């Protein structure tokens with residue numbers, strides 16, 4: 680079993696890189712990819728530990744992009760070779776835009792009588808501070824009972840203190856990942872939210888035309904019928920299938936590393952082997 684989608688506390692997961700590697704060993708994973716949002720810090724810290732443990736660790740990243748007026752997540756794999764100067768600059772810009780957004784959210788929350796300070800929220804994150812850290816600070820200070828409530832009332836898309844992030848266009852992000860020697864993969868396609876499967880297929884084929892190389896077929900949020908449909912798209916559009924649990928530790932407690940939600944995942948090592956064989960130069 681492998682897991683090609685996981686988060687450490689360098690972004691919005693709750694386990695440190697050390698703890699995540701220990702968990703991967705406990706789960707007897709044959710390979711693990713760390714795909715933190717906007718940062719390689721978790722992967723960088725985990726690499727020596729994984730090597731010592733004999734765990735096959737894959738370098739990954741997850742970024743938010745814009746496609747057809749929606750926020751769409753793109754995964755990039757194998758960027759550890761030598762991410763281009765442009766790519767690193769881009770990551771710095773992403774981090775800067777996150778900081779700007781966090782400041783704006785604090786202003787909005789304060790105006791609603793929620794007296795949290797940015798420094799308090801930042802203390803809960805490592806390098807990347809995001810909405811889950813806001814939610815935790817709000818629970819700790821008694822403004823909300825649960826982090827779910829914080830998202831529902833204040834932080835979620837469209838909620839009272841929500842601030843949209845400036846995002847890169849999806850085709851530009853795909854190009855940047857490829858220029859950096861990485862393999863761009865569309866994350867959890869179910870979240871495109873297209874109930875009409877004809878439109879869903881049209882969108883994914885449009886993204887494939889922009890240079891996408893893989894599709895996240897296996898994911899905790901995918902029902903068996905979704906997996907089957909995405910498998911079909913990969914064959915039709917010549918995309919490599921990938922998959923992972925999207926593990927976030929206690930921030931998403933119903934998802935287990937490797938096993939997904941209610942053990943709906945069991946991704947074979949062959950999926951990673953195929954990805955490596957298909958893009959030897961990436």
Ligand SMILES: [Zn+2]
Pocket residue numbers: 741752866867
């Ligand atoms: Zn995502």
Ligand SMILES: [Zn+2]
Pocket residue numbers: 684685686714741925
């Ligand atoms: Zn993710």
